[in-house]
Every structure is written in C-alpha cells, then in structure tokens.
Amino acid sequence: MSKTATAIAHPNIAFIKYWGNRDDALRLPANGSISMNLESLYTRTTVTFSTDLRNNVIKINGKKADNATEFRIKDWLDDLICYLYHKKWLKDAPGNVEIISENSFPTGAGIASSASAFAALTLAVFGALGIEADENVLSYWARHGSGSACRSIPEGFCEWARGSSNEDSTAYSLAPASHWDLVDLIAVISGKHKKVGSSKGHWSADTSPFQEQRVRTAPERIAVCRQAILEKDFSALAEVSEKDMLMMHSVMMTQEPPLFYWEPVTIRVIKAVREWREEGLDCFATIDAGPNVHVICTSESAPAVRERLEKLKGIREILSSGPGGKAHLV
Numbered sequence: 001m002s003k004t005a006t007a008i009a010h011p012n013i014a015f016i017k018y019w020g021n022r023d024d025a026l027r028l029p030a031n032g033s034i035s036m037n038l039e040s041l042y043t044r045t046t047v048t049f050s051t052d053l054r055n056n057v058i059k060i061n062g063k064k065a066d067n068a069t070e071f072r073i074k075d076w077l078d079d080l081i082c083y084l085y086h087k088k089w090l091k092d093a094p095g096n097v098e099i100i101s102e103n104s105f106p107t108g109a110g111i112a113s114s115a116s117a118f119a120a121l122t123l124a125v126f127g128a129l130g131i132e133a134d135e136n137v138l139s140y141w142a143r144h145g146s147g148s149a150c151r152s153i154p155e156g157f158c159e160w161a162r163g164s165s166n167e168d169s170t171a172y173s174l175a176p177a178s179h180w181d182l183v184d185l186i187a188v189i190s191g192k193h194k195k196v197g198s199s200k201g202h203w204s205a206d207t208s209p210f211q212e213q214r215v216r217t218a219p220e221r222i223a224v225c226r227q228a229i230l231e232k233d234f235s236a237l238a239e240v241s242e243k244d245m246l247m248m249h250s251v252m253m254t255q256e257p258p259l260f261y262w263e264p265v266t267i268r269v270i271k272a273v274r275e276w277r278e279e280g281l282d283c284f285a286t287i288d289a290g291p292n293v294h295v296i297c298t299s300e301s302a303p304a305v306r307e308r309l310e311k312l313k314g315i316r317e318i319l320s321s322g323p324g325g326k327a328h329l330v
Helices: 067-086 112-126 135-145 147-152 196-205 211-230 236-253 264-278 302-309
Strands: 002-009 011-018 019-025 033-036 044-049 057-058 096-103 157-158 171-175 183-186 285-286 293-298 317-321
Touching: 002 112, 011 147, 011 211, 011 236, 011 285, 011 293, 019 096, 019 171, 033 067, 033 211, 044 112, 044 183, 057 067, 067 112, 067 135, 112 135, 112 147, 135 147, 135 171, 147 157, 157 211, 171 211, 211 236, 236 285, 236 293, 264 285, 264 293, 293 302, 302 317
Parallel strands: 057 096
Antiparallel strands: 002 044, 011 033, 033 157, 044 096, 157 171, 183 293, 183 317, 285 293
C-alpha cells in the first residue's frame, strides 16, 4: 500500500535577512525577517510512503542525496512523524519513504533552494499522509528543516516573526503576490554549490563583533521594510534592504571562520546598480548567502535594468521573477 503527493514551493528573496540563531537545534532566528516569494522559480517534490519500499529513497535533481543531506532530511522526518503520532493525526506506521525533488534553478548557490525544498517537502509529506494542516503548522515544520523555508509556505510578501518560543516563530503573509508588481532580476554569477552552507554559517554568526548590533537594530529595519511594502514605497524598500544586506555580509566576513561569498563580479554589479538608481532607475541589489545578486526593480524599470545587466561581464545568465504564490499541492 502506498500514499503519494506532489507539492510545489517557491524560493524567496529576503529584504530583511535571517542570519544567526538563538537556538540552532530548533532553528529559532536571532531576529525576524521579511521576504518575497519568487514565482518563476520553484521546487517540485513528490513524496511516497509505502510498506512495499525496502529502504528510504531520496533523490535531488535526479541524483541520490549526499549523506549529509540524507541525514538532515531523515532526522527532520523522524521528528515530524513523532509529532504526528503525538497529535494523534497519524495512527499507523506509514512505511518507508521515497522523496523525489527537483529545482528549476541552481541548487545551493544562494538562491534559497533549501527554503523552497523544505517548504515543498513539508507540504508533500502532509499531503501524502492525508493530513490537512494550517499554514502556521506547515510554516513551523518547514522552519525546522531550513529556517527560511517557513517564509516559502505563505503567499507573496512574507514576514517571519522572531517569536518568543518554538511555537510562535512562524511566517505569515504581509501582502499577496498581486499587491506589488516588483521584478527580481537574478544575476547568476556562479551556479556552483557553495563550500560552506548557510546552516554552518548561522552557527558561528555570534563570533562576529557586528552581529549583536545587527540583531539589536533589526526590529527598526523590519518596521521600515513592512511599511514600505504595504505602502509600495520603493525608495524606502531599496534603502533599508541594501543596508540590511550589507550588514549581514559584514557579519559573515568577520565571523570565525570568515565567509566570503562574494566574487569580484558581485561587487561590480552592486556598484553598478547603485549608480543606476542614482540615474533614476527604480532598482536595488540584495544578496543572500552566495555570490549571485538579486536586482529588485519596479516593472517599469525592469527592461532598462536588464539591458544594462546584460552588458556587464561575468554574469552567466539572468533569471527573472515576479512575486510568487504560496506552497501548494499539485
């Protein structure tokens, strides 16, 4: 007997960043964060539970998952199954599991592939087991797999609350995808899997002398960012997002061991985008844990910004996306 479900979730780009935990095991963030889902990019995950499977099978982009990823997923799944038994939402052992996951964009390169992956996985597991759960529960379990995955569960522009406990640190939608017609032009500088993943980076964020200041002032930036999104104030969003991004990467570069995700082309793009904004184009740059630059634009400025990006040397390709919807079952 087998039970199966397929889910799709979108990666997100954070305007106010998540970096560092106050509890690594529970992935409780040091500060809250705000992001936008990316409609054109997605992870599609199929989960099948079957008593006929002899072993668990986990494949990502057509290949068997490496040992570290396999352990991470199995450990997360064991915790989730125990939770479902405790809630009496699950009565019988579901058998072994087959997980087939594919990304439509580079994996592990700073485009939030783990966010969309665990959001899709969470929804597909609940779907395969025939359990209906609200967004708060789904966000909670996505967070346990990968912190920023909780922001890929709700729709559009999302805020992940820092929370006061394990239970209330979840994400919710600030505004639907249709609220603001922004465009994210992702300048892909490298599609290679980064040597140091975000999880390991989070663990040592507190070794930076700048992390305490970044975390302490985060609520002020969150308030500005939230208002900018609700009022569709691009200038305010650009200023606070670039500032927050630079603060996060300052922490990364000064923690132990230091993390230098940027490449020379990364800096070239950042400087160019700032110049274009001074010339009157509505655009700003933000970067997650990787070398690739997300250039956020209004729909009116996007064609001119893309034309300029295409002329910069060192950019392998440009991905484009507007705001995305919530994670959903297929």
